[in-house]
Amino acid sequence: MSIEPRITMITLGVADVAAATAFYQRLGFRRSSASNDDVTFFHMNGTVLGLFGRDALAADAGREPTAPQGFEGTALAHNLGSREAVDAAWNFAVQCGAEPVKKPHEVFWGGYSGYFADPDGHLWELAHNPFMELDASGHMTLPD
Template structure:
């Protein structure tokens, strides 16, 4: 049930505008799906997200969003086609030893997501994002 892909890597950053300017200076292009709170950059088959480190920690319901406070500032996301698929993948991961962090639920940005940690504590978000549909291969589709 758990497809072998990563849809999105989100970096928790201190300043979204500064981080965006840095990545744009590398020649990477911000997607039109971005807004002042989050930047999306479409890469080859994967999306890079830049989001406030504190807000990213809060989204996963983790205390200590600051550097050195227990949260790595990085999440891996596996996007799915529906809320039901998120629930199914979450149950699948937990049945195989993942630690529950935040059960799937409707979220402030209009989608549906939950978090689990792998055995080493790396955070995975399982998400359904109606604003970034998946193509036939499961890749996120962002505006240019």
């Protein structure tokens, strides 16, 4: 047996579902009608983003809830077609209330990227990778 290598949904544990939902809507994310007061689902290009109370998510996973401790060891990435698109998206996110973590700049691996954090500290990387093309749907294509 094997597990098919794909992600259908990413769920972020948040302190306040309504506040987090409002932030992502300001970014332009489209909320699904399947959402309710306890969980929000956003349509993504081929994936779903879920927002769920942090303590409720821990309980659902059978873990003890802990307070966020800065860097949690995960970043979500959104790749764009140019450096200018990265700058524009990063500036827009900050205008929408994101915490500016690392202003976009040239990076050691030859691309261009920056980071922002959502109101709960979840990191998002905005990047342009000149070595990985994006297909017509905006999905990154990897060489075999």
